[in-house]
Amino acid sequence: MHRLERLLRPKTIAVFGGRQAVAVVEQSIKMGYAGEIWPVHPTKDEVAGRKTYRSVADLPDAPDAAWIGVNRHLTIGVVKALAERRAGGAVCYASGFREADEQDGDRLQDELVAAAREMPIIGPNCYGLINFADGALMWPDQHGGIRLAEGGSGVAIITQSSSIAISMTMQKRGLPVAFLMTAGNQAQTGLSEMATGLIADDRVTALGLHIEAFDSVEGFERLAALARKLKKPIVAMKVGRSEQARQATVSHTASLAGSDKASGAFLKRLGIARVESIPELIEALKLLHVTGPLPGNRLSSMSCSGGEASVMADSVEGCFVHFPRLTDQHRLHLKSRLGPLVAVANPLDYHTFIANNVPAMTETFTAMVSAGFDLNLLVLDFPRRDRCSDGGRSLPLRAFEAALKSTGAQGAIVSSLPENMPEEYAVDLTGGGIAPLFGVSEAIVAAEAAAFIGSAWRKGQAQPIASTDAGTPGGEHVTIDEAEAKESLIRAGLPVPKGERVSNAMDAVIASQGLGFPVALKALGVAHKSEVGAVRLNLNDADSVSAAANDLLGLGTGLYVERMVRQGAAELIVGFTRDPTFGAVMTLGTGGVLVELLQDSVTLILPVTREDIEAALRGLKLYPLLQGYRGRLKADVAAAVDAILGIAAFVQQNAAEIEELEINPLIVCSEGNGAWISDALLVLGGKKNG
Structure with missing residues (x-):
């Protein structure tokens, strides 16, 4: 059993606090939670129709989960009492701990962790958990989600922001969510451990993460390994791209690397797809929920407009996914169904000639998707219902569904604008095995994520990184000169041209003659030589070496002469x-x-x-x-x-x-x-x- 099992899937929930605690009780009742709810309050006799208890000691049993909505000082005492009763875990709602950036906050957070002992705690400074699969809500606010149907499945999402979590529940994009969780301060239980506990649930198909910082390198490596084993893909939105996040150092490398690029490299190494926005995260999760990782990167696209076909073609520029050219045989196969007036290509503009003819569209779509593309896209925007009629827009959908069913191909409907896909259509499409993707760019990002994960999983899993070598720099940094640096590299057997440290022009000439012309001459002790003219290249004789040495002597701490690399x-x-x-x-x-x-x-x-x-x-x-x-x-x-x-x-x-x-x-x-x-x-x- 995972350490968080009782907390994530509780059969009993204890709730502590006032107004927010009432909301927690009401939300679970509203969602149809079948387990027991035990409100704890020092004076009230009932909360939302449920009998209250005066303290942890008065509870009928050790609760599987607890939601604690009292102030930060009282929270520590409640956590201690729950730990002593061997409760399954607790969500700590109160703020004013380490995130407050004050001495008391640090001390109180340390006391909170100590009070919990072995009992898992989530937070502090977080809303908590919504278990849409079982109807268990440790959540003090409204939300826009619905409970999963019996036997249903959905994605799990963890964010480091309760506000972002609430916004995600309000989506009208047809994404089924099984679990939503907020991480807060991660004082004791980190995001990677929460994710490991959620992804193991049979009702979870994919995992979405909003990451501000990685709690544990090793934890994420374990999570990624488990995801591969269970065949459950992970998509992450990692924030922190700003220039201010970069470390100021002396080399070009530091300006190119930066902490955000390292984060991206880590996610890529793990086979976790990275996206840049909340809509992209939702669309990628939706596609992965329906199709799983894609077996390749070959896409097809169909629309009844040349403009839409052009937009789709441009959308994959520079991407891993692409629209491959149709083979001559495939083109002829399509041409026989569309006639001489339609230019056959991928993306395909099937034109309006067959727009209201379901059998003709079915034949055309079947011919298109039968070529073994990894994902087939149909661009389809629905009219707004308050001002327009359907206009026959459901007809291409019926034809597409039939084509996918007869060929066993994977497909997605793409609306060019998010508002042009009614939520009920999106829900029905998702349930029917077709991904409803909102927005062209978001759809391509989703396909890119699914194709990347598929490619990563086909490769061997990367070795664990040498995280123990990270540490924290200590003492003063010392920049050694090029001559000393190259001596270290030569001792390591690395390919370094022959060179020699010299102190004057005469020694430079003698060394050059021994090395053989042409040579390079450099001033030592200068970090960026080209910026101050501290290097001379392709010196072919003694006179040019002597002249260059006299020019460079005053720039650094000495000279270094080296045989020029040729070819x-x-x-x-x-x-x-x-x-x-x-x-x-x-x-x-x-x-x-x-x-x-x-x-x-x-x-x-x-x-x-x-x-x-x-x-x-x-x-x-x-x-x-x-x-x-x-x-x-x-x-x-x-x-x-x-x-x-x-x-x-x-x-x-x-x-x-x-x-x-x-x-x-x-x-x-x-x-x-x-x-x-x-x-x-x-x-x-x-x-x-x-």
């Missing part, structure tokens, strides 16, 4: 920062002096595999250049991957010391000539756990 085909940035939640985070992207301007990068969390690196490189805009774009030399991609894996291993082995490491550029040479670390910035700092 470079492309430049990459390979950077690492230490994230306080996820440990070592890698940024891989287009390198060079324009790295921040181009913003062509991918964020990964260690450990990484060869497949991870190869997939990341393929996702860069730079990738065609690595493949020999327009007759250029093809780059040594295999050597680049080897180098990146080696750099990542170096970071993991020295995770307790490295705050940042930036290789910019990693010069990828033509095929067979390797990849070389041309510049390295290394920032060290102590690690302080806790």
Whole structure:
């Protein structure tokens, strides 16, 4: 039994408090809760027609769940008494704990957790839980949800905002909800543990999360593993993209990475789809409830308007999902049903010639969806009922339903505007196995989420991340110079061009002659050399080296001369920062002096595999250049991957010391000539756990 089992699916509920507690009792009665409700009040004899009890000690038994709506000081005493009676768990409604950002709040929250001992508590500072499957509501406000039908199923949603939770219950989009839960302060029970308890319920088909912060890396990894095992997809809306959330550090890597990109990389690693808004979250959950993860990313679209077909075509630009071209055979098959005046394509404008002919539409739709697309979309907006008649808009729906049924294909109705799909139609469609999707962009986001999860689940599960290496930076950060950084990389067996530290122009000339021309000369102790002219490249003789050395001597702490890398085909940035939640985070992207301007990068969390690196490189805009774009030399991609894996291993082995490491550029040479670390910035700092 999961630790939260009694709390999530209670047979008895105790309710403490005044006005809000009355609402909790009334809501459960209204929803038809079959279990016992025990109000607790020091003076009242009954609440909403239910007998009251004076204290926890007077209750008939230890309740499975309790909703506590008294002030923060009294809450601690109630929790302590419930824990002593071995209650199943409690929702703590009161605020004024750690979220209040005051000394008393911190102390009281610690006391609350101590009072609970082993008993689970949700919150404090949260509304609680709505169990629409059993009619058990520990919820002090109105809501817009309905109870699940006997034997029915729905999604579970957890938010870190009670206000957002209420808004979600008011949706008119046909999304069946089995559970809705708010997390509050997560003083003792984190969001990942709540989610693990909910997703195991047989009546839950998919899970939606609104995340402000991750409570536990390990907890989310366990949740994602369970979701795969149970075949129940997860969609998350993670907030916190603002520039203010980024950590100020010295490298380009830090400006590219940021905590939000690390969060996105973590969710992707787990196979959890990420969306950006509440409507997108609802639509993605709705599609996943109906279809589950998609087996691929091939979509079809049909509408009776060329304008709608164009909108649909444009909507997938840059997406993983796409509308593949029809084969000649498939096109002829459709053409035979639509006639010579209709241009056959995907997305398909089937035109108005057959708009009121159900048999003809059924034949056309059946021909279209029979090609094995992973999801078939029909664009259909319904007239507003207060001013218009149906206008025959239900006829295409009937034809689409018949086509899907006869072929066994997956389908969704897409309304171009959310208000153009009546709620009762959406509910009927969902119950009939067709997803009603509100809004074109939201529909494509939903398809993208379902296709991503399907793709992620077909791959092996990622290794647990090295979260124990996250810690908290301690002591002063020290930026070591390029010469020392490269010595460390050379000792690790990484590909670094031969170089030498020198202190004057004569030594630079001698070192250059020993290395062989051409060489590069750099001023040491300068973080961004190109910005202050602290580097000279392609020096081909002693005179040019001497002149360059005299120019650079005053810029830093010394000089570094290095053999030039030849036959470079492309430049990459390979950077690492230490994230306080996820440990070592890698940024891989287009390198060079324009790295921040181009913003062509991918964020990964260690450990990484060869497949991870190869997939990341393929996702860069730079990738065609690595493949020999327009007759250029093809780059040594295999050597680049080897180098990146080696750099990542170096970071993991020295995770307790490295705050940042930036290789910019990693010069990828033509095929067979390797990849070389041309510049390295290394920032060290102590690690302080806790």
